[in-house]
Amino acid sequence: MENIADIERDLVLEAIFRRHHYDFRGYSATSIARRLERARQEFGCATLTELQGRILYEPLLLPRLLDILTVQVSELFRDPSYFRTIRETVVPHLRTYPxxxxxxxxxxxxEEVYSLAILLREEGLEGKAIIYATDINPVALHGAESGVYDLERVVQFTQNHRASGGKSSLSDYYTAGYGRMVFDKSLRDRVVFTSHNLANDEVFSEIHFVSCRNVLIYFDRPLQDRALGLFRDALVHGGFLGLGPRETLRFSRWSDAFADFAPSDRIYRRRMTADAAREVTHVLA
Structure with a gap:
């Protein structure tokens, strides 16, 4: 007999999808159950069934619900070695593209948007780059676009930037006041913020570098495969994919589509045709 808690969880997720078109049905069962329990408590519901009713009939709950169900934990230049590797080994290849x-x-x-925007500026690629910054949560996207963070985080941000191989002072990129730091608006000149759901939306095209870090760990295996398939389809031949430190392509149905590039930092490369590989070798020589 199926567990009642599992039935309630599945019905809540189905209600969210059918009422609001946000699909969490492929998220890790353990992770999503924990977040639904937090939502139940925060909204003062006795059961998940009561929460389901409020989701169906109180649409104004949705923004806060999305904040609870999506993970919004990051920092500037998180895992500095990842960004140092991008600087030292990925950027030389990106320079070859018009x-x-x-x-x-x-x-x-x-935070990762501003990390990569700063990196691209420091490496002289900003003028020919476009960054597509996507998330399922519109509230998070609005916050990302504002570029405002608590000033108490600046010490860690600065340390990470320096450890990533930063070529200037982080203070060149923000202004501070009233306990907040605000990143320079010019860093957003080449950024497009837009909603995208890896569970049911399609791909961007002709992408040279995809960074999707600490997202797949919250998906079940079929949804992980769907997301990785989107990245494969989005990337040009020879394009790069960066994942989080606890994520891997191993055991994925798309593992053969990628080659290890900097495996210690979870950076992979979409396999190229023989002609494309010869052309890249010629340009880099």
């Missing part, structure tokens, strides 16, 4: 498209999938509150 234009560069970057997709940050699951950008949350935007």
């Amino acid at each position: 234009s560069v498209k970057v997709w940050i999938a699951g950008c949350a509150s935007g």
Whole structure:
């Protein structure tokens, strides 16, 4: 007999999808159950069934519900070695393209957006780059676009930037006041913030670098495969994919579509045709 808690969880997720068109049905059962329990408590519901009713009949709950169900934890230049590796090994390849498209999938509150915008500026690629910053949560996207963070985080941000190989002072990119730091609006000149759901939306095209970090760990295996398939389809031949430190392509149905590039930092490369590989070798020589 199926567990009542599992039935309630599935019915709530189905209600969210059918009423509001946000699909959490492929998220890790353990992770989503924990977040639904938090939502139940925060909205003062006795059961998940009561929460389901409020989701169906009180649409104004949706923004806060999305905040609870999506993960918004990040920091500037998180895992500095990842960004140092991008600087040292990925950027030389990106320089060979006449234009560069970057997709940050699951950008949350935007710290990675500003990390890559700063990196591209410091490496002289900003003028020919476009960054697509996407997330399922419209509230998070709005916060990311504002570029405002608590000033108490600046010490960690600065340390991470320096450890990532930063070529200037982080203070060149923000202004501070009233306990907040605000990133320079010019960093957003080449950024497109837009809603995107890896569970049921389609791909961007001709992308040269996809960064999707600490998102797949919250998906079940079929949804992980769907997301990785989107990234494969989005990337140009020879394009790069960056994942989080606890994520891997191993055991994915798309593992053969990628080659290890910097495996210690979870950076992979979409396999190229023989002709494309010869052309890249010639340009880099």
